Amino acid sequence: MNKKNIFITVIALAIVVIIGILSYWLIVNKAVFQNQNLNIQNNQLKNQPAPTEPIKIGYIGPLTGEAASIGEPGLAGAELAVKEINEAGGVLGRKLELVVEDDQCSNKGVDAMNKLVNVDKVIAITGPDCSASAGPSLPLAQNGGVPVIIRWASAPHLTKIGDYIFRIYPSDAFQGQFAADFIFNKLNKKKIAVLYVKNDWGQGLRDVFVEKFKSLGGEIVFDEGVTQEDKDFRSVISKIKAKKPEAIYLPLYMAGGVVAIKQIKESRLKIPVIGGDAFDADEVIKSDFAEGVMYTVAIVNNPEDFQKRVLEVTGKKSEKITAPMAYDSVKIIAEAIQKAGKIERQAIKEALKTISYKGISSPLIEFDENGDLKSAVFEVKVIKNKKAEKYQ
Amino acid sequence: MILQVIINSFITGGLYALIALGFSLLYNTFKFIPFFYGAFAIFAGYFLYLFNSINLPFSLGIILSFLVLIILGLLIDFFLLRKFRERKAGSVIMLILGLALGIFLENLLLAIFGPNIKSISLPFENITFNFFNSSLTLIQLIVIFISLSFLVITFFSIYKSRYGLVIRSLISNPLMAEILGVNKEDIFRKILIFTSLIAAIGGILYGIEYNLEPTAGTNLTIKAFTSAIIGGLEFLPGSIFGGFLLGFIENISVLFLPSAFKDGITFIILFLFLIFKPKGMFGKKTREEMSG
Incomplete structure (x- = not known):
């Protein structure tokens, strides 16, 4: 073994050791971070969130990728609804907050749903817009016990995934x-x-x-x-x-x-x-x-005065029918929370079952026993x- | 109904036969399975669509698509195939190359033209001929006519002309042919031009008949491959027979079975031939097999 080889071996060993120490440090610290997170969450669960803290609602839709053109108007509609609710004093005295996740109309919806259900611990979710995203991701919401209002995805089997799944677009x-x-x-x-x-x-x-x-x-x-x-x-x-x-x-x-x-x-x-x-x-x-x-x-309505309102408040265009559907879905969630009288997922689900809401996308939104839009036109x-x- | 199904078989089969001919010609001379050939052919359809949409005359558009595809073919050869040939790449490498090139071409189409379906509109009326309760359009008649005439052309040029003799010598023993003074690269170039032309004709006719989609090429390649196997990969006019036979099998199977089984039937036929007659309908035994 010549000098050069020994030198290289030493360097390689040194690198391995350094990487080892670094990764150990990272793992330990990550655990600490996670513990901190857990503590925060535990505190939240124990103390019931302080009344000033906003209620988190998840939003899933395509914001990038080929279907972004239907996702952006949807987000604008949802933002308008949140703003209107908050300006009117919020729900049960608390403000709403959207947690927005991008699913690209693909199975990325699984990641988005996972984050909303397990990390953000949202109280309810609006979305996804696409069957390709909804199919694989909805079981997570069902198992996690989070009420979901699907918007545009129309495959009949989606609402049969469970009783936490509702849809404001007519099923096929x-x-x-x-x-x-x-x-x-x-x-x-x-x-x-x-x-x-x-x-x-x-x-x-x-x-x-x-x-x-x-x-x-x-x-x-x-x-x-x-x-x-x-x-x-x-x-x-x-x-x-x-x-x-x-x-x-x-x-x-x-x-x-x-x-x-x-x-x-x-x-x-x-x-x-x-x-x-x-x-x-x-x-x-x-x-x-x-x-x-x-x-x-x-038939899904998207009246012009609604589009105008979205443009005025959010500065975004909303000529696609995803906008009124997203707007309605947030409003329905807010009404369900109001109706349930408490911020609890299961109570909200029960409230959604019997809700009767005069929407923009459809004149009357009620859900049937599957969670599908009753008045499909x-x-x-x-x-x-x-x-x-x-x-x- | 039977007559209509027979006509349908000729239309479907004619398109398969055209692509299969180019496919097996490339396979035999370049000695690799050209899995990119379907996507390559679809390019011609897209080019015609492009020239159509910038309002060039239809006939000029067709001629330009032919030219563009020939140039594309030569470029592929110059930058890719030739390099691998010079390095004497093994058959597995060439197989991967063919697949990769096919995927690349498909994605190129997707990137340039988008995923939407494009249809080529004809400048003239596509007259429908009706007889005995059956119908046949002008374009479909052209499909059948062109593929049948290519059957005749290839048969005579491969088996009756001097040039065909050179190609056959190159197919059966490239090294010996080269030693005896055949300019291999020159023949390769000519074959490439010829196969590009066939691909262009096939791609344009396919585009007019079935509309264009970036992924249409894969299906076309599979059908061409199956046709070539049925006819015998190493017997050039056989691939045309194979194409027609595949067209017949597919269409007649629809009469007896649900149509969703159609592609399944294609593969069953492929398997049966690979097991029982791997050299195809017209495949001859090689000298080694006969002596051994």
């Missing part, structure tokens, strides 16, 4: 029923083909639709699912054509839907096509083949000249 379950009712009673078509995308959304819509349509006395002559990536429906359409249905219910996503509409037109299958709210996108509406295609979509839109119009 209602959408399927509405579509069945519309086709049977308004369009007066009794023989239907169903072609749906096999995922949470499409399967959910299909199940509810088929059940409702059969109970109305209609006949499902064709019922098949396709994968989300599939774009070749010609032979399926030939098969549908042979069954001679009077209309097609087509809950497909945009990419598949646009192609399916085109191939239906090309196959000269001249019957009404009714899609789901995924068709409420420019890709479908502006397609060359979408003339006459109908789809169901939930949908409308049918029809595509004419590359524009979506209300069906008359």
Whole structure:
């Protein structure tokens, strides 16, 4: 072993020792920090928080990433609600405080939820906006016993996660029923083909639709699912054509839907096509083949004077429907706390179950036994000249 | 209905066949599985969309997309494939390279054009021909015509021309071919131009028929790979047969089974061929296998 090697070995050993000491120091100190935190929390729990301290409400929504454009108006709506409540004297004499977490409309929602439930120990949560974030994160809230009001995520199974989960956006379950009712009673078509995308959304819509349509006395002559990536429906359409249905219910996503509409037109299958709210996108509406295609979509109001108020108070634009929903959700939480009479999660949950609130996004917000919006209102839109119009 | 399904099979199969031809040509000459080929083809569709949206004439847009794709192909070769070829990279490295390149191209599309679906609008009416309760559009007719004519073209150019002989010699024994005076790099370049052209045609037709999505390439690659296996990876016109056969299997399976099984059927076919006929429908035994 020459001198150089010994030198290197010594240096390496020294580095290892230093790192070891450093990490030990960090671990010990971290434990101290955590103990301090725990002490604070314990004190809070023991003494009941001082009356001056604000009530913490969690907010989860996409603030960065591709869906940020729907998340920012939502936050503005929530901020407006908090400000209005606080200016009016707060809830039970205490002010509200938003703890804001970004979920990027992805499974980052799990981290956000974890932090709100276990670290910030918020009293209730508004959000998330997206099913992709809500699906994996909501069980944390349920297990932690924190009431949650989901806003935009519409997958039917979300509210079934537990009794702490509520939603102020209509569940897709209602959408399927509405579509069945519309086709049977308004369009007066009794023989239907169903072609749906096999995922949470499409399967959910299909199940509810088929059940409702059969109970109305209609006949499902064709019922098949396709994968989300599939774009070749010609032979399926030939098969549908042979069954001679009077209309097609087509809950497909945009990419598949646009192609399916085109191939239906090309196959000269001249019957009404009714899609789901995924068709409420420019890709479908502006397609060359979408003339006459109908789809169901939930009505969520976003009145102009509300948008003005948000702009005045928070300085942010709020043309997206996430804004009134976030506003309503905070107001509902505040009312539930008021109604419960105490700042306790379980009492707030019980209060939410029986709440009746005149909202901005929906005229009357009440929750059913699943925690879903009772008064889900949908409308049918029809595509004419590359524009979506209300069906008359 | 049966007639319509047969026509549908030809449309689907025609597109698979085109991509599969380019795929197996690249595989045979460059000696690696070009998993990036589908994404590469989709690029052409996106370029046509781009040229369309800046209001260039449609025909000029098509020609420019061809050119751009050929240039892109040559660039990929110049900066990547050639370097690995010179270093005599092993087949695993080349396999990873193909996959990585495919992912890279897809993400490039995602970064440039965004995740939304783009559709190419045609400047002319896509006439629909109706006969015996079946229908076929002009574009679909073009798909079938082009892929069938490429079947004929490749068959004759590979098996009847002098140039085909050179390519075949390069495929069966590259070292010997080089010793006998074949300019390998030159042939490689020409094959790359040819396969880029096929990719461009396939990508544009795919874009018109099924719209464009950044991830569409992966599916196309899988279908091309399966077609090439069915037809025999080492027998060039076989991949075109394979493409058509795959189109038939997929469409006819829909008649008997729920359509969600379609992709499953594709893979079952792939497995069956890999187990029982790994050299494909037309695969011949090699000399070593015969003697041994």
